[in-house]
Amino acid sequence: MTRVLVVDDEPQIVRALRINLTARGYQVLTAHDGASALTAAADGKPDVVVLDLGLPDLDGTDVIAGLRGWTSVPIIVLSARTDSSDKVSALDAGADDYVTKPFGMDELLARLRAAVRRSATSPTAGEDAVVETASFTVDLAAKKVHRDGAEVHLTPTEWGLLEMLARNRGRLVGQKQLLQEVWGPAYAKESHYLRVYLAQLRRKLEPEPSHPRHLLTEPGMGYRFEL
Amino acid sequence: MTRVLVVDDEPQIVRALRINLTARGYQVLTAHDGASALTAAADGKPDVVVLDLGLPDLDGTDVIAGLRGWTSVPIIVLSARTDSSDKVSALDAGADDYVTKPFGMDELLARLRAAVRRSATSPTAGEDAVVETASFTVDLAAKKVHRDGAEVHLTPTEWGLLEMLARNRGRLVGQKQLLQEVWGPAYAKESHYLRVYLAQLRRKLEPEPSHPRHLLTEPGMGYRFEL
DNA sequence: GGGATCGTTGACGGTGTCTTGACGACGTCG
DNA sequence: CGACGTCGTCAAGACACCGTCAACGATCCC
Numbered sequence: 001m002t003r004v005l006v007v008d009d010e011p012q013i014v015r016a017l018r019i020n021l022t023a024r025g026y027q028v029l030t031a032h033d034g035a036s037a038l039t040a041a042a043d044g045k046p047d048v049v050v051l052d053l054g055l056p057d058l059d060g061t062d063v064i065a066g067l068r069g070w071t072s073v074p075i076i077v078l079s080a081r082t083d084s085s086d087k088v089s090a091l092d093a094g095a096d097d098y099v100t101k102p103f104g105m106d107e108l109l110a111r112l113r114a115a116v117r118r119s120a121t122s123p124t125a126g127e128d129a130v131v132e133t134a135s136f137t138v139d140l141a142a143k144k145v146h147r148d149g150a151e152v153h154l155t156p157t158e159w160g161l162l163e164m165l166a167r168n169r170g171r172l173v174g175q176k177q178l179l180q181e182v183w184g185p186a187y188a189k190e191s192h193y194l195r196v197y198l199a200q201l202r203r204k205l206e207p208e209p210s211h212p213r214h215l216l217t218e219p220g221m222g223y224r225f226e227l
Numbered sequence: 228m229t230r231v232l233v234v235d236d237e238p239q240i241v242r243a244l245r246i247n248l249t250a251r252g253y254q255v256l257t258a259h260d261g262a263s264a265l266t267a268a269a270d271g272k273p274d275v276v277v278l279d280l281g282l283p284d285l286d287g288t289d290v291i292a293g294l295r296g297w298t299s300v301p302i303i304v305l306s307a308r309t310d311s312s313d314k315v316s317a318l319d320a321g322a323d324d325y326v327t328k329p330f331g332m333d334e335l336l337a338r339l340r341a342a343v344r345r346s347a348t349s350p351t352a353g354e355d356a357v358v359e360t361a362s363f364t365v366d367l368a369a370k371k372v373h374r375d376g377a378e379v380h381l382t383p384t385e386w387g388l389l390e391m392l393a394r395n396r397g398r399l400v401g402q403k404q405l406l407q408e409v410w411g412p413a414y415a416k417e418s419h420y421l422r423v424y425l426a427q428l429r430r431k432l433e434p435e436p437s438h439p440r441h442l443l444t445e446p447g448m449g450y451r452f453e454l
Numbered sequence: 455g456g457g458a459t460c461g462t463t464g465a466c467g468g469t470g471t472c473t474t475g476a477c478g479a480c481g482t483c484g
Numbered sequence: 485c486g487a488c489g490t491c492g493t494c495a496a497g498a499c500a501c502c503g504t505c506a507a508c509g510a511t512c513c514c
Contacts, residue, residue, distance in 0.1 A: 107315060142398040156446070422503060469503100470502095480491080
């Protein structure tokens with residue numbers, strides 16, 4: 001789900017955006033001043049930021065600069081000012097788009113889609129798309145697994161499981177979490193599936209399937225992908 | 228040096244842009260209709276396109292779609308129409324920005340800088356307009372397929388499918404993704420179409436249609452274009 | 455108006471995958 | 485020491501999916 005951070009100090013604008021965005025399946029985070037916008041962006045990891053320039057505490061370009069210091073998340077600026085100089089300074093500070101109030105909701109949504117589409121195709125996502133271990137490599141973007149140079153074929157379920165573990169590499173992933181993500185919310189208790197498919201993955205990927213080095217079991221808790 | 232392709236049929240606009248852009252160190256290419264814009268984009272490999280929607284020959288969204296078929300170069304649309312629906316359709320067709328005439332030169336230049344800055348940070352991943360395999364060649368810009376020197380005729384649907392796969396060559400493309408892109412969002416579950424059209428493509432392009440080497444099936448997941 | 459092309463839909467067989475059950479090994483706790 | 489729960493392994497049937505062929509309308513072009 002796409003996460004949108006809406007930064008505006010006018011409640012009615014925030015409300016209108018929240019309603020429209022939520023109705024279209026976006027997840028909406030909000031902040032009402034510059035300082036909380038920066039922390040919310042760091043905390044909520046939004047996919048796109050809608051930023052009003054007329055904030056009470058910070059200048060708009062400072063907020064943009066504060067974001068651009070560590071993230072390349074798309075920023076769409078809202079502003080009541082139609083001055084060309086305002087637009088130029090905001091865009092040059094690092095904003096991706098500039099919409100003047102009053103704005104049409106259709107247009108804003110279209111510009112938001114465009115911004116999200118752009119950033120989706122560029123692999124700037126913080127995580128690396130290819131995970132490598134001593135015995136095999138997982139390419140998350142291409143959905144391919146290689147072992148000793150040769151490609152290993154995985155079934156959809158096997159891949160879903162491996163992908164979930166690889167995206168959380170190093171961390172423990174609970175069985176319930178795995179089951180709900182790969183099989184669906186109704187399968188939260190079918191822990192037998194995990195045993196069957198972990199065995200299959202180990203047989204395909206581990207040098208010694210009975211003594212796994214990368215696909216580890218944490219008894220009673222879940223599984224962990226270790227590099 | 229940054230190369231800008233300016234597409235507009237009004238000479239005075241082209242002249243004004245050429246002067247301003249050249250003075251700021253851009254290299255300027257021009258086209259005055261949709262058809263020549265497409266060839267100029269394929270030929271001149273611009274870093275950004277400024278596109279007027281009111282062209283004499285083609286509809287603006289068709290030009291955008293024609294470009295988006297093979298390149299992700301940023302497109303900034305110029306238009307005299309302020310209709311919200313025009314903006315939405317242009318942005319959803321793949322445009323990056325939409326500026327209404329009359330526009331301030333400062334603002335356009337700032338939006339242009341923003342568009343170039345964005346695309347500069349994303350690695351222009353091996354996006355070649357012509358994809359070559361051992362048995363056939365796909366020219367994404369010209370929308371043509373050759374096999375053994377001769378041109379192969381593809382229907383629009385066949386082409387849409389092949390284009391989508393070729394643009395994601397090496398990567399697995401989910402069936403839902405293919406269906407939504409080629410047939411439309413309402414066809415996300417009509418996976419039967421994929422089987423029929425993949426069979427047709429293989430019959431036309433693969434040396435052994437029953438043992439495909441380039442248009443591969445990943446059961447339960449999707450299809451993959453392998454070089 | 456006639457013919458060809460294209461998109462859509464149905465039926466069919468074959469193959470691979472998912473699900474399910476049974477069984478033994480291991481560790482823990484009463 | 486024995487009961488219990490968890491885990492790993494194996495096997496077999498049910499099922500979904502894929503590829504293929506063919507027929508039907510709709511549309512476009514001559």
